[in-house]
Amino acid sequence: MNAAMSSNEPAAAMQDALRAAGTQAQHIGALWNGTLVLCTLVFVAIVVATIVAVWRAPRADAATRPDTTSLEGPEHRIWRRVGWATGAAVAGLLVLLAGDVFTSRALARLPLRDAVNIELVGHQWWWEARYRDGDPSHEFTTANELTIPVGRPVIVTLRANDVIHSLWVPSLSGKKDLIPGRTATLRLRADRAGTYRGQCAEFCGLEHALMALLVHAVPPADYEAWAARQRQPASEPADPVARHGRDVFLGTSCVMCHTVSGTPAQARTGPDLTHLASRQTIAAGMFPNNRGYLAGWIGDPQALKPGVNMPANTLPPDDLQALLAYLETLR
């Protein structure tokens, strides 16, 4: 799976409604293709009709005597043509309606056996993800990056912590809003392995633009291995520098907001960092997860994502390096 620390840029992740990698997006893509064809035909027909009408009509000027014969009697020929065109329009609309109904039905019929259950909570401006399980000891929490098994359905329960957000991973599925006070559900399935990017799609404040989400679709065996690792608390760092880094973590503002399982840090204001080093990105899918960006993020998050709730942390350079070393052990 991913060794995020070795890459300098995040993998070019797909965020494209036209390139479906999941069954829901595929159904919608099929509807799009059909609708595009029909609407293009209609558009061309109307534009051609207008151009032909304008081209063929004789020219006049302001002094040309207006033709008022239509005021004296009905224009049956013209009304018939308008009638036929209207009938064709109605037929086209019925086709669109049918297409929508059939697609909705297909989307609702996603088989849900053996589904992975993820509870996603939207925050300003990051995603909290809790993987649910029948056995509570198998549950774990992560943030901003999801890993899902290819070919298995995923039921995402959507809640919001503050304002309305919207989960949108276009290559996998349509979007669904996360509304405070309500619980919504999004069902999807990835049918091809890869990394897919999503973004918050409901304006949620200052950093709505930088609230992304990565979804890694991996073979089921890899998913089980990943989930097993996620369930583990953070291990005792072997390296003394990293241990000092852990003390820095617990002794400064980090501990006020972040959780690292297996340590006294259990706050839930910010993302869960227990397995930070297993993620490719930081700051909600925005920047590569490497020492350079992490140092910049910890030192002054406002420079990268102005308005974010994480404060600046001026640490002595040794402490900062130790902290980074510690964070690297959080795989």
Add this chain to the structure above:
Amino acid sequence: MTAPDPRHDTLERRMPRADPAAATALERTWRDPPGIIGWFAAINHKTISKRFMVTTILFFLAGGVLALLIRLQLAQPNAGIIGPDRYNQIFTMHGSTMMFLFAVPVMQAVATYLIPLMIGARSLAFPRLNAYAYWIFTMGGIMLYAAFFVDAGPDAGWFAYVPLSGPQYSPGKRVDFWAQMITFTELSGLMEAVVIITTILKLRAPGMSLNRMPLYVWTMLVTSFMVLFAMPSVMLASTALITDRLVGTHFYNPGEGGDALLWQHLFWFFGHPEVYLIFIPPLGFISSIVATFARRPVVGYPAMVLALVTTAFLAFGLWVHHMFATNLPELGKTFFTAASLIIAVPSAVQIFCWIATLGSGRLHVKTPLLFVLAFFFILVLGGLTGLMLASVSLDTQLHDTFFVVAHLHYVLLGGAVFPLFGAFYYWFPKFTGRLLNERLGRWNFWLFFIGFNVTFFPMHLLGLWGMPRRVYTYPAEMGWGDMNLVASIGAATIAASVLLFLVNVARSLRVGAVAGPDPWGAGTLEWSVASPPPMGNFEVIPVVHGRYPLWQPQPEPTHVEGMSNEWREVLVTTVADAEPDHRLWMPSSSVWPFLSALATTVLFVGSIFTPWAVVWAAVPVAVATTIWFWPRRAVVRERVRSELRP
């Protein structure tokens, strides 16, 4: 150079001209008072309307500048020119300006100029209320921009979804200014609707039964009824938001029994009809322009009227299509899909009738017609993307992406702004007595048409390629940079085109070709009076016998006799058949509508800061409106005398 009056001698218009003494007396009776006080006291509908049009156009330009700033920031990934806070204010102001301060008010402004002239009336109904509506609108707009210039501009989007716009997540007074701007503009809109409906139903010239009314007048009647039903919804929503923020009510607080979706329902119950408020009047512009420049009446008058009424009713049944991404029940959503598809039918009927009119007419191709022809390209494309968005499934991919930005601009600019420009080119001679330059007009048109498509067509692709809306920047690796740059270049082109329009207006006002009463050879009543019209509109009130009175032979009786030129007297007719009913005196010019608007502004702005403002500031409002309505003894005496002995 004077444009030739194309009315043939063979067109029988046996309407006498008023004698010069009567015309002078009429002018004196209806004119605005002079001086600075007189400027504030003016209530003549043409005066107010011209101010109203200029004000809305200024807001249009402001909104356009904001759009240019948006495109400047988005032209490149991570541009870093405008930060997130300022950007959020800018796009909120852009949307709010265009939707609340330009699109609907400009339609009402043009209507308040044209409608009395089209229906043969000397005045609007309730001229002082019309003036008050203008002042309230202007003051609300000024308040919003004043807030914007002191960094207190709203930043929660023009639609201001809660809880983001609620008290916890939008601290300070930014959103309150927005919410109160709504109160100002919707109050103005509601009053204008009342004025327009009453004018259309009661002040039409004798003989102009409902089925002889110009199609434009029908669109304004339908639009105004829609305003009456739609605007209270948003006023309610914004008032509930104000009380949530100011005094701690819980309308939108799920923790205490409220609902975040309540806002969306209330807002969009207004918001969807709102776009039809913007779209329907230009349908009237198109009917007027097509008829005149195809030298024949529009095909299928009854179908056109029924299409308008149907559209208006259906428009109230679509609003949930803005909420397809929420967790409302899926079956309910599909109902709104069906409604959103059906509403295409009446619009399609109208489009087919116009194409038939163009095809069976003889075309006088001038700038107004060019702008109208653009409608058939741009609005139709926008309408078709609207049908795409009507599907719930498709919408879950396209909602809140740049695809919607493309769609809304295609329908709003194609459906409203292009016909509006056509209307300006068409009626500018009537407003000012001078024609706009035709060559500059063509340059204006083509720059606008090309610039528009270059700007907004790429946005369809951007939405499909995953770019969400309302983002102040985007990463370089997404591959969206090229299309964004193209769009920004297009925006600059649109700016150039609008600049050209302003140059054309400025030039033509000074040295444009002098227009006679009817430079286009049109058929409706406004073209029978001088350009610009005299203060009393019609020196002689016509009797109407057909839909296109200037094109059809007019049998006896041809006009009304016995109306006073010494007092502001109008003839009130019956609603359906416009038979003369009684005479009515219109109020004199007064400064009290302006002062009442000022007092109301103090009340509204004060209530942003304290609820007590509603109590204390109500006193000056009551005083000002009482003085406004207080009858003058001498006038009442004269009127009673004139009724007993006309």
Add this chain to the structure above:
Amino acid sequence: MKASVPLMPMLTLALALAACEREQRPTHAPPPASSIGNPSQPAGAVARAHDRYEQNAYAVSQGKTWYRAYNCNGCHAQGGGDVGPALMDATWRYGADPASIYATIAYGRPNGMPAFGGRVPEDQIWQLVAYVRSLSGQLPSSVAPSRSDGLQAGKPEARREKEKIRPEPPSNPGELR
């Protein structure tokens, strides 16, 4: 983030002249850790530094966020007091001026108030100070937070009567002030 192009400073300058302090969203880092928070600083300097927060609605709103996030309501409830003293009344044991409240939060107090100084950044402590003062109605209603989403514990801070501060006589003569 790329460095700003000249346009941004020009825009800022133009608007700064008319900028309304109440509405600013200070999104960049505050001045580096200095002696602003040091209670031994002259009162004027501290007061001026604090005004930036107390006159800014966003800062007070952030203070409210930290009050919940850092579990101040674990001891102080929503201001009514529990294990810790009430914060919304007129009695202030250790002083109601901003510098004193800052010291309370940063350095702690006897009888259970922890010292958050090393863990809660200075900028956030000032925001908390402003919010705590709003609990007893000390802030103007245009700046103080209005009702929050969720269950309501009491009147919104913006609607509270301004409490007249009176110092509490020490119950223990040896207690620090």
